[in-house]
Amino acid sequence: MPVTDEDAAIQAIAALDTLSAEQKQALDAINTILQDDEPFADIHELFRHYNVLYFRKLLLPRVELLWSPRLTLCAGICELSKDPTTGKYTRIRLKMSTPLLQYRPRSDTINTLLHEAIHAYFFVTTSWRHSRGDDGTGHGAGFQILADAISDHGNYDITIYHTFHDEVDSYRTHVWQCDGVCKDRSPYFGLVKRSMNRAPGKSDSWWARHQQECGGTYAKISEPEKTKKQREALSKKERAGMQKNKLDGWVKASAEGRASGKPVETGKEGETSLKSGGRQNTETVVESNAASQKRSRAASGDDDVLFVGKKVLVECPICSMRLAESNINEHLDVVHLS
Known part of the structure; x- marks a missing residue:
């Protein structure tokens, strides 16, 4: 008769009734690690000691433990997969989320490590049947019994689900909106x-x-800013599309600024905002052409006066060059659209 999660849990708990000399040594090593003031924990060293103390030395070397920079929906995951040489479910990989855990308290990392180690223990003892347990998620009675026993023994807080909802949501930066009734x-x-x-x-x-209940079409409405490497990998056509979007945004904001009589400041990434106080986006510029000199002389009656005035400077949304607002259209036409 195959071993169940509950059977394997009872066997692991029984080993905690009277600790062996090796288990006591592992417990002392764990306590030494956890008593220091370091904000981070060496999960590989802890995993080695937990393997002896709580999991009957069955995890190593069967289980591969690693940090994952791409795991953003959960704090940890334990995977059971087929060995390509034998075709049997014998490969176990335990991944810890770098993005979700790197700024959390050390206790969250340790509780997550133990949570996933329990899954790994059941995969070793009950194979694929663990993921199809009595609740369909691997968190059935066997998991809960062993998690509670380990938590009580070491004063941990091993829960079924993590509560890092804000951290998870912060990484969901690609957003699509449906135009159907479900909106x-x-x-x-x-x-x-x-x-x-x-x-x-x-x-x-x-x-x-x-498709049956709504039938609407999804359109992307938000995505993260591209990195420098991603921008460099874009084709000329894709870059042109990005420049057009930036230009459209600048023209719209510029028109709003002229209507309100306020200068427009354009950021390096094409974002525009209207400034209504503080340091204005103006700089002293010198007009040296004949027309400006003629106007200044006519106004002052002094042939030797060179007109100096203030002009609103704007930043080109494409090349970031700063120039007079009256010259921006000519600059865009000659330099970027020719």
């Missing part, structure tokens, strides 16, 4: 937010139902 329905209002640039489509389990 007016809670709780999602037609929005799909993801940490990776993968548009909603047939690969999503909910896609067929959405």
